[in-house]
Amino acid sequence: MSYTGHFRVWRGDAEGGELKDFEVEVNEGEVVLDVIHRLQATQAHDLAVRWNCKAGKCGSCSAEVNGRPRLMCMTRMSVFAEDETVTVTPMRAFPVLRDLVTDVSFNYAKAREIPSFVPPPGLAPGEYRMAQQDVGRSQEFRKCIECFLCQDTCHVVRDHEENKPDFAGPRFLMRIAELDMHPLDAAAETGLDRARTAQDVHGLGYCNITKCCTEVCPEQIHITDNALIPMKERTADRKYDPLVWLGDRIFRRDK
Amino acid sequence: MASIERPRPPAGVHTPGRAAIPARHLRTDRWWLAPTVTVVVLTAFVVYSTWRAFANADYYAAPYVSPFYSPCLASDCVPMRGGADLAVFGPWWGISPALIVLIFPLGFRLTCYYYRKAYYRGFWSAPPACAVAEPHARYTGETRLPLVLQNVHRYFFYFALAFAVILSYDAALGFRDPAGHWGHMGLGTLVLLANIALIWAYTLSCHSCRHIVGGRLKHFSRHPVRYRMWTWVSRLNAHHMALAWASLVGVAVADLYVYLVASGAFADPRFF
Numbered sequence: 001m002s003y004t005g006h007f008r009v010w011r012g013d014a015e016g017g018e019l020k021d022f023e024v025e026v027n028e029g030e031v032v033l034d035v036i037h038r039l040q041a042t043q044a045h046d047l048a049v050r051w052n053c054k055a056g057k058c059g060s061c062s063a064e065v066n067g068r069p070r071l072m073c074m075t076r077m078s079v080f081a082e083d084e085t086v087t088v089t090p091m092r093a094f095p096v097l098r099d100l101v102t103d104v105s106f107n108y109a110k111a112r113e114i115p116s117f118v119p120p121p122g123l124a125p126g127e128y129r130m131a132q133q134d135v136g137r138s139q140e141f142r143k144c145i146e147c148f149l150c151q152d153t154c155h156v157v158r159d160h161e162e163n164k165p166d167f168a169g170p171r172f173l174m175r176i177a178e179l180d181m182h183p184l185d186a187a188a189e190t191g192l193d194r195a196r197t198a199q200d201v202h203g204l205g206y207c208n209i210t211k212c213c214t215e216v217c218p219e220q221i222h223i224t225d226n227a228l229i230p231m232k233e234r235t236a237d238r239k240y241d242p243l244v245w246l247g248d249r250i251f252r253r254d255k
Numbered sequence: 256m257a258s259i260e261r262p263r264p265p266a267g268v269h270t271p272g273r274a275a276i277p278a279r280h281l282r283t284d285r286w287w288l289a290p291t292v293t294v295v296v297l298t299a300f301v302v303y304s305t306w307r308a309f310a311n312a313d314y315y316a317a318p319y320v321s322p323f324y325s326p327c328l329a330s331d332c333v334p335m336r337g338g339a340d341l342a343v344f345g346p347w348w349g350i351s352p353a354l355i356v357l358i359f360p361l362g363f364r365l366t367c368y369y370y371r372k373a374y375y376r377g378f379w380s381a382p383p384a385c386a387v388a389e390p391h392a393r394y395t396g397e398t399r400l401p402l403v404l405q406n407v408h409r410y411f412f413y414f415a416l417a418f419a420v421i422l423s424y425d426a427a428l429g430f431r432d433p434a435g436h437w438g439h440m441g442l443g444t445l446v447l448l449a450n451i452a453l454i455w456a457y458t459l460s461c462h463s464c465r466h467i468v469g470g471r472l473k474h475f476s477r478h479p480v481r482y483r484m485w486t487w488v489s490r491l492n493a494h495h496m497a498l499a500w501a502s503l504v505g506v507a508v509a510d511l512y513v514y515l516v517a518s519g520a521f522a523d524p525r526f527f
């Protein structure tokens with residue numbers, strides 16, 4: 001059950017490049033990454049492609065297949081018709097290094113900007129005790145494999161390079177949500193208001209909840225519904241809701 | 256629908272240093288379908304509801320009242336036996352009483368997280384679909400006026416709760432016959448019941464509701480009751496999009512039904 005598939009693969013570097021046509025053998029049960037490897041082995045020996053696990057867990061093989069941000073190792077060839085031309089390009093929100101490989105250092109810079117977990121005072125590591133109900137929400141976010149497909153798709157930076165300095169992107173706004181919902185995070189006690197800074201420093205307000213991050217996430221994390229919108233609500237508590245602000249002052253609640 | 260290539264300064268996906276691909280997107284699926292359907296259905300609803308809101312006629316057919324006209328707060332409302340017609344606004348209010356109250360459900364839906372997604376994509380193309388370049392040169396999202404006002408959504412939610420209570424009352428009145436005696440049921444009763452069920456489901460599945468009942472807490476384990484409520488609202492919330500559309504259609508159908516009965520086009524079939 002093999003056939004010859006038509007592929008258009010972007011070849012080039014930061015100076016320029018173009019989509020090149022290839023005819024490559026496709027076998028039953030294969031994924032796009034298999035075909036890219038066959039292309040590399042048989043026709044384009046210097047084709048640059050990043051990958052590691054081939055199991056959708058390392059987040060290395062992110063690319064765009066027929067214009068949709070996806071993991072190449074998790075995109076089955078069987079979703080395409082045999083006579084369909086499959087176009088494979090690098091992620092289009094980040095600078096390209098060569099062929100299918102992009103420079104994703106934007107994401108590492110953003111990761112460093114998020115203040116890390118603040119250990120609770122008076123508890124040594126190993127003494128942390130948490131109830132399952134309290135960690136359930138953050139656990140979903142920890143499924144993230146850092147493929148950065150959400151960062152690539154988010155129109156805030158994909159379509160507006162100038163927003164990159166001001167916007168952390170869905171993956172890292174979700175990181176803020178994870179820490180803000182963490183039962184033992186002691187940021188508030190040190191004067192760090194994660195909800196307020198999500199808006200003021202990390203650009204949560206740029207997100208218009210159009211859900212493309214959720215649509216492309218290979219781990220099916222409900223980034224928008226479970227992280228971004230709850231963070232917007234928490235920000236509204238701090239910045240836009242005088243009643244909640246007053247109530248928190250009077251009753252010292254929400255612990 | 257082919258992608259339109261327009262000459263524009265290199266920006267967005269054409270920023271120097273990114274992979275040089277002339278096309279604004281390379282999607283081959285029917286990505287334009289969802290935004291198009293959104294625009295068509297929302298436009299149809301806006302046209303219909305504008306006509307009905309300004310019509311100031313055929314909104315009451317005892318015992319049924321159109322959801323667009325309840326509560327009816329002007330003195331020139333048609334008398335509704337036992338209904339929510341309170342002459343808060345005197346005879347100086349010369350236009351349709353629907354316009355007094357519709358601002359609340361309108362604001363609730365306009366600031367709803369789901370409808371925001373729908374109209375940002377459908378009407379504003381920001382973005383039209385995922386990985387399809389948007390046509391705007393600049394983008395600031397919800398960081399400044401007017402869109403930063405979307406943050407008042409929770410206040411509209413509180414009003415929406417009040418409206419849901421009033422419309423529930425209206426639906427209960429559907430069990431009285433036109434003369435005001437209990438123990439009646441017609442097709443209209445069912446229509447109003449279906450409408451209010453969808454309104455409640457939509458209202459309670461709201462993201463602000465999810466936040467208020469429990470989402471804002473850090474420690475669910477210390478608030479077991481609110482955790483239960485949050486879990487329950489979260490389950491509804493997963494269907495918020497479907498409920499948003501279903502309740503929109505529900506309101507329009509309920510109003511249309513009352514209109515048809517009130518204008519005499521149709522007689523309400525009576526079950527008992």
Ligand code: SF4
Binds near residue numbers: 155169209224
């Ligand atoms: S929901 Fe927000 S963060 Fe996610 S892709 Fe859309 S704008 Fe970006």
Ligand code: SF4
Binds near residue numbers: 149
């Ligand atoms: S949230 Fe999902 S799409 Fe984003 S980096 Fe993590 S796994 Fe990838």
Ligand code: FES
Binds near residue numbers: 061
């Ligand atoms: S190769 Fe590891 S996710 Fe695809």
Ligand code: FES
Binds near residue numbers: 363367369460464
């Ligand atoms: S009604 Fe849709 S989010 Fe509140």
